[in-house]
Amino acid sequence: MSVWSRIANVFRGKRLNHEIDLEIQSHMEEAIANGRDPREARRAFGSTLLYRERSRDVRLFAWMDSLRADAVFGWRQLLKSKVTSVAAILSLALAIGACTSAFRLMDALLLRPLPVANPERLYDLSRQGIGPDGKPQDFDGWAYPDFQLMRAAVQDQAELIAVSYSETGDLTYKSDAEIEKAYLQYVSGWMFSSLGIRPALGRVLTENDDLKPGAHPYAVLSHDYWVHRFGQDPAVIGRTFHMGNDLYEIVGVAEAPFTGTEPGTMVDIFLPTMMHPGVTHKDWTWHRTLALVKPGVAMEPMRQKLEATSLAFEEGRAKGFLGMTQETIDTYLNQKLVLAHAGTGVSDLQSGTRQPLVVLGVLVALVLLIACANVANLMTAQAAARTREMAVRVSIGGGRWRLVQLVLVQGAWLGALAAAIGGLFAWWSGPFVVNRINPPDNPARLLLPADWRVLGFGVVLALGATLLFGLAPALRASAINPVSALKGGENPHSRRRLMHALIAVQVAFCFLVLFVAGLFVATFQRLTHQPIGFSADRLLLLDTVAKLPQPQEVWEQTAEHLRSVPGVEMVAIADQPLLGGSSWNNSISAHGEVPNGVLTYMRAVSPGWLDTMKIPLLDGRDFRLNDVHPGSAIVNQTFANIYYPGERPLGQSFELVMDEGVRLKYQIVGLAGDVRYKNVREPILPQLYVPFRMAAGTKGKSEGVFLVRTSMTNSKALAAALREEVPRARPEFRVSRVRTQMEINQAQTVRERLLATLASFFAVVALILAGIGLYGVMHYSVLLRRREIGIRIAVGAQAGGIARLVTTDVFAMVAVGTLAGLGLGMASGRSIETLFFQVKATDLQMLALPAGAILVGALLAALRPIMQAVRMDPSSMLRTE
Amino acid sequence: MAKPDSLQGSMDLLVLKILSRRPNLHGYAIMTAIQDVSGEVLRVEEGSLYPALHRMEEAGWIRAEWVTKDSGRRARIYELTALGKKQLGLEESRWHAVSLAVNRVLREA
Structure with missing residues (x-):
């Protein structure tokens, strides 16, 4: 009270x-x-x-009263120089906001433990070895039969849990017309009890829901999905949905924060692993294996046991690898099993963005330091302008700590205002960046809680920044000697030395940020200008599904119908788009030789596909309607160069060698130009196109993509119409997704674009901040030396001489800073090489660009202070003194 | 806040005691009451009375209230709180102990 x-x-x-x-x-x-x-x-x-x-x-409370008085006084000081204060607060706010935002992202994606009972004992199993391309490879996908053996082998030491790579599924709750997409994850039934996840409604899956392949059509919803899709309707229990040919029953909702084990994807529906079509396949690696290790278990013996079990499984499987050299098989089997901590979850987004996020975090931290140095310089200059006031305060008995408090409180004002604005910025920018991490039709879904962790980080940052930039001026102000200060000032150079040192540091950091940003921009540009071999302009893709496999005629009829839609130029069919992320590959035996271990990448396409994609036909002919798979083949130039060097590939025959010794025979009818298949970073792959039409006696296809080349530039305008035209042509078909090829291509460089955009943004901010800093220091030094300058002008100094006088020191500092930044940049460039494409940290151009930018920035910043110095009127100047 | 010395200790005791006997006095009345009751022996300075009153008010021993008196003048009157009553008991027993000890010294030294 x-x-x-x-x-x-x-x-x-x-x-x-x-x-x-x-x-x-x-x-x-x-x-x-x-x-x-x-x-x-x-x-x-x-x-x-x-x-x-x-x-x-x-x-x-007396101390509180003095604090209040200082706060009021500090606020008035800020208002006195509004422009300077606003510049300082905004630059600091931007930096604090960016830092908090970066932390928020890193925390959500990389640092936050999964909301499960025992995240510290959770591990992810993966295998490290040499891939078929001869490069080291690390893969954490497993086949279910292998998983079952491993689970039995280590059941006393750990509980193994299978969790599939999350995927989107097409499902319907009512009629087939209302097909919708949801994120699915197939999980071991016992995952819920092992990880301590309770039901929010109904029940969760148990081991009993995961016993026999295909026998447990039960689904558990995530809490988030329950809220968004069903509005928390408790009647959802017992509802059913169709997916493929299966009818699933919803048995429960998992409790709130758990949305799967993959940060970046929020799973909507959990299904038992036994319902996955690959559960009985020995060669289908479709799930991760998580190990919940029991307390006190020695890791290495358990790891060896797992490795031995898995090796025995693979050796048994390798006996069926016919037509592969022993060397290839040995390389395949020689893999090391690795247990990696998975307490924060495992996802591709996590592994793919860890390094970029850390790099961005460092850039942001550098920007923050630049901003802090700026504010420190501004406060030093302000404190200098207040020398007399301070001296008077000391003379009438103001305590030393009271002076420190006075200056610190002003710093705290800056810090608090900056933190508030920065907090708003972080609140807005976090989700903004997350939405841009993935392609637009598949944005990363990440819980971004703004809780005590983020808040705490922001507050600590603001406090730290306040201390960092406030303490030096505060101590300096308190150490004032009133006699000399009141007599006309102490040595003006001592204060400037600190400011100059800060300028050098600022320039070095600024150089580093500019340099790294330049590398990212160059990488992005080179990737986007990488030739892809086909044209994505005006190309619309309709992912189409049917409940039952449909014969080729039905697909062709639909394509024909689409050709009659106004605005459509060309239509073709393929199993999957190029660069869409789906790979289909096999080994080839040409001239009757044993496969060379190089995988050939395949795509099933209809007649007219090459034309629609604008891929040049170099030799032979396109597919005809009566060409079937297996039978006819079109190959690309790289394929021809590998298997038929110096020969004409047309008319040649080869065999496709599949697992368990199945061989399919093909004859080459055409030769096509090279295109990018998987991604734009890798070299061109050997490719093989086979007819979309299957040989007689097969059931046809239930999935495919209509590729539509439209006549209008904005092909998306036709999306809605075409989505309706497909089922109108054949009621069996539903369009589950409409994309443009352009979107798919851009998705290839999402990470690079994000890095380039954010890094450029920070580079501009850093340059502006450093410019403000330079300007402030030069302006201040002109102010301090105005007597000297006045005298020099009075005795006839030339303008050039005055300009040199004012700028020499500062430009020397800029040079020192640039050199230091150069060293830093070359040293750090090596550690982030993997993020670059066709650019090197040692490229002269990459180093010259930031140096030039800094020089121009410094000149611009120097312009006004130089003018001030040169135009100084000595008579009026000296009269006031 | 100033440290309570022995003199201020007795000031607290006097003020609390007066207020316990005659509630709702203003500062001037407290001052004159102490003077009258002690037969003009004890005199309280204005300069120390009010800081003491405010200190005891902040400590929660007494509470104050502005009233308009019959004469039309506004005055701030004070009364004891429950906490103040307890404090008075404490101060009284301490005073007794101290005066006993002082008497013993005077008698036996």
Whole structure:
């Protein structure tokens, strides 16, 4: 009570004073009414002011009162130089906001433990070895039969849990017309109990839901999906949905924060692993294996046991690898099993963005330091302008700590305002960046909680920054010698030395940020200008599904129907788009030789596909309607160069060698130009196109993509119409997704674009901040040396000489900073090489660009202070002194 | 806040005692009451009375209130709180202990 009233009294000082005065007044009136002499009554109180002060001090916290006074004074100081203050606050806010935002992203993606009972004991199993391309490879996909053996082998040491790579599924709750997409994850039934995830409604899956392949069509929803799709309707339990040919029943909702084991993807529906089509396949690696290790278990013996079990499984499987050299098989089997901590989850997004995020985090931290140096310089300059005020304060008995407090409080104002604005910026920018991490039709879904961790980080950052930039000026201000200060100033150079050092540091950091940004921009440009071999312009893709496999005629009829839609130029069919992320590959035996271990990448396409994609036909012919798979083949130039060097590939025959010794025979009918198949970074792959039409006797296809080349530039405008035209042509078909080839191509460089955009943004910010810093310091040094400059001009110094005088020191510092930045850049460039494409940290151009930018920035910043110095009027200047 | 010395300790005791006997006095009345009751022996300075009153108010021993008196003058009157009553008991027993000890010294030294 009393503490609160004393705190409250701090903020109503005027009223308090008034009340005390009133009481004195009332006392004296009373005394006079009782017959005392008015003058004596007044004298009895002594100094009213002293008395008021003493009475005041017991009614509030004195230190708090002085703090309040300093805060008010500090605020007035900020208002006095509005432009400077706003510049300082905004630059600091931007930096703090960016830092907090980066931390928020890193925390959500990389640092935050999964919301499970025992994240510290969770591991992800993967295998490291040499891939078929001869490069080291690390893969954490497993085949289910292998998983079952491993689970049995280590059941005393750990519980193994299978979790599939999350995928999108097409499902319907009511009629087939309302097909929708949802994120699925197939998980071991016992995952829920092992990880301590309870149901929010109904029940979760158990081991009993995961016993026989295809026998457990039960689904558990994530809490998030339940909220968004069903509005928390409790009647969702018992509802069913169709997916493929299966009818699933919803049995429960998992409790809130758990949305799967992959940061970046929020799973909507959990299904038992036994419902996955690959669960009985020995050669289908479709799930991760997580190990929940029991407490106190030695890791290495368990790892060896797992490795031995898996090796035995693979050796058994390798006996069926016919037509592969022993060497290839040995390389394949020689893999090391690795257990990696998975307490924060495992996802491709996580591994793919870890390094870029860390690099961005470092850039952002550098920008923050630049901003801090700026504010420190501004505060030093301000403190210098207040030298006399400080000297007066010391002379009349202001304590040293009181002065430190005075300056620090002003810093705290800057920090607090910057933190508030920065917080808003972080709140907005976090989700903004997340939405841009993945392609637009598949944005990363990440829980970005702005909780105490993020808040704490922001507050610590703001406090740290305040101390960092406030302490030096504060200590300096408190160490003032009033005699020399009041006499006309101390040595002006001592203060400038600190500022110059900060300028050098700023320039070095700025160079580093510019340099790294330049590398990212160059990488992005080179990747986007990488030739892809086909044209993505005006190309619309309709992912189409049917409940049952449809014969080629039905697909062709639909394509024909689409050709008649106004605005459509060409239509073709393929199993999957190019660069869409789906790979289909096999080994080839040409001239009857044993496969060479190089994988050939395949795509099933209809007649007219090459034309629609604008891929040149170099030799032979396109597919005809009566060409079937297996049978006819079109190969690309790289394929021809590998298997038929110096020969004409047309008319040649070769065999496709599949697992378990199955061989399919093909004859080459055409030769096509090279195109990018998987991604734009890798060299061109040998490719083989086979007819979309299957040989007689097969059931046809239930999935495919219609590729539509439209006549209008904005092909998306046709999307809605075409989506309806497909089922109108053949009611069996549904369009599950409409994309443009351009979107797919851009998705290839999403990470690079993000890095280039953010890094350029920070580079511009860094350059502006460094420019402001330079300007501030030069402006200040002109101010400090105005007497000297005035005298020099008065005795006839030339403008050039004055300009040199003002700029020499600062430009020397810029040069020092640039050199230091150069060294830093070359040293750090090596550690992030993997993020670059066809650029090197040692490229002269890459180093010249930031140096040039800094030089131009420095010149611009120097312009005004130089003009000020040169145009100084010595007579008026010297008169005021 | 100033440290309570022995003199201020006795000031607290006097003020609390007066207020326990006659509640709702203003500062001037407290001052004159102490003077009258002690037979003009004890005199309280205005300069120390009010800081003491405010200190005891912040400590929660007494509470104050502005009133308009019959004469039309406004005054700030004080009364004891429950906490103040307890404090008064404490101060009284301490005073007794101290005066006993002082008497013993005077008698036996």
